[in-house]
Amino acid sequence: xxxxxxxxxxxxxxxxxxxxxxxxxxxxxxxxxxxxxxxxxxxxxxxxxxxxxxxxxxxxxxxxxxxxxxxxxxxxxxxxxxxxxxxxxxxxxxxxxxxxxxxxxxxxxxxxxxxxxxxxxxxxxxxxxxxxxxxxxxxxxxxxxxxxxxxxxxxxxxxxxxxxxxxxxxxxxxxxxxxxxxxxxxxxxxxxxxxxxxxxxxxxxxxxxxxxxxxxxxxxxxxxxxxxxxxxxxxxxxxxxxxxxxxxxxxxxxxxxxxxxxxxxxxxxxxxxxxxxxxxxxxxxxxxxxxxxxxxxxxxxxxxxxxxxxxxxxxxxxxxxxxxxxxxxxxxxxxxxxxxxxxxxxxxxxxxxxxxxxxxxxxxxxxxxxxxxxxxxxxxxx
Numbered sequence: 001x002x003x004x005x006x007x008x009x010x011x012x013x014x015x016x017x018x019x020x021x022x023x024x025x026x027x028x029x030x031x032x033x034x035x036x037x038x039x040x041x042x043x044x045x046x047x048x049x050x051x052x053x054x055x056x057x058x059x060x061x062x063x064x065x066x067x068x069x070x071x072x073x074x075x076x077x078x079x080x081x082x083x084x085x086x087x088x089x090x091x092x093x094x095x096x097x098x099x100x101x102x103x104x105x106x107x108x109x110x111x112x113x114x115x116x117x118x119x120x121x122x123x124x125x126x127x128x129x130x131x132x133x134x135x136x137x138x139x140x141x142x143x144x145x146x147x148x149x150x151x152x153x154x155x156x157x158x159x160x161x162x163x164x165x166x167x168x169x170x171x172x173x174x175x176x177x178x179x180x181x182x183x184x185x186x187x188x189x190x191x192x193x194x195x196x197x198x199x200x201x202x203x204x205x206x207x208x209x210x211x212x213x214x215x216x217x218x219x220x221x222x223x224x225x226x227x228x229x230x231x232x233x234x235x236x237x238x239x240x241x242x243x244x245x246x247x248x249x250x251x252x253x254x255x256x257x258x259x260x261x262x263x264x265x266x267x268x269x270x271x272x273x274x275x276x277x278x279x280x281x282x283x284x285x286x287x288x289x290x291x292x293x294x295x296x297x298x299x300x301x302x303x304x305x306x307x308x309x310x311x312x313x314x315x316x317x318x319x320x321x322x323x324x325x326x327x328x329x330x331x332x333x334x335x336x337x338x339x340x341x342x343x344x345x346x347x348x349x350x351x352x353x354x355x356x357x358x359x360x361x362x363x364x365x366x367x368x369x370x371x372x373x374x375x376x377x378x379x380x381x382x
Contacts, residue, residue: 008314015321023193028328030194030251037158043073044133051119053082055140058259065143067097077101082119113229121225142210145255162218162246166253168210174263183346205243209235218245232278276357298347
């Protein structure tokens with residue numbers, strides 16, 4: 001058999017496997033609008049913790065959406081100002097709303113911690129003084145629909161969940177966003193099939209950091225945020241930490257919206273490369289495997305289209321299956337189905353972002369976030 005034909009068989013076989021045996025990730029059935037959990041008889045106390053570092057442009061909209069939640073129980077918001085120099089704290093204090101909001105000044109970054117987790121830990125310590133049942137970890141660039149907290153708590157109470165997380169709907173306004181954001185969500189679902197995440201019998205664990213409702217006692221039993229203090233991919237680390245202590249749930253939503261645009265290719269590349277190599281456990285071997293996998297599964301079907309014969313036919317079939325699998329995710333983002341045909345190009349770009357993430361780490365610049373380089377912390381090199 002010729003090398004192109006072997007690659008075509010591998011690509012088509014990979015897509016058959018993914019569709020049939022990967023938790024039906026591509027269907028996007030784990031969503032918060034497909035069912036309506038019964039409301040609890042009593043609404044538990046909740047405290048939201050928002051780490052904020054130079055977020056003056058978005059904090060009012062994000063924290064304001066929380067202050068205006070229609071939640072019937074006790075709910076308050078804590079914003080941790082993480083050494084901002086752009087007026088983030090003052091912008092947060094000026095927000096109007098029903099639920100109380102407190103701004104605390106974060107302490108200097110402690111050794112061995114990533115910046116976001118250090119800020120969250122300080123907010124958690126402040127929140128724990130009132131012993132709320134739940135902590136809502138959310139970000140300073142995330143807006144919540146008015147009913148979101150009510151529905152989150154209802155789901156958590158009905159399922160006795162230790163962690164309830166929603167994947168925020170990212171912006172898709174620019175051409176680059178249309179090309180790469182839905183495919184990012186598609187890849188995430190492929191890596192962490194939500195049905196497996198939500199199955200207590202499986203070890204697969206993941207969460208979306210923009211919206212994570214955590215049962216405080218479960219987090220304390222698991223060792224608290226200190227147990228994951230040096231993780232760059234903090235949301236999935238938190239899910240892995242908590243799942244042995246109670247069921248978790250992760251789903252797609254339109255009720256939680258990211259306020260951060262990624263209008264250019266560079267913006268998206270920086271977002272992905274910050275943590276891509278950490279996802280591969282900083283392993284050159286896993287990096288090589290991931291890049292080869294991306295080439296065979298995503299890029300090869302489009303390349304094989306240029307080679308007449310059996311390889312071309314198998315490649316076209318794999319490309320068609322790939323585009324079809326993308327359709328439920330595209331519907332979430334209300335994009336035309338034809339965008340599914342661009343997955344080979346998106347896969348090639350994500351391969352480039354992943355390689356660049358490794359290069360940045362090798363150069364000592366990995367995990368850059370808000371001016372901090374944090375990649376070495378995961379390897380214990382700080």
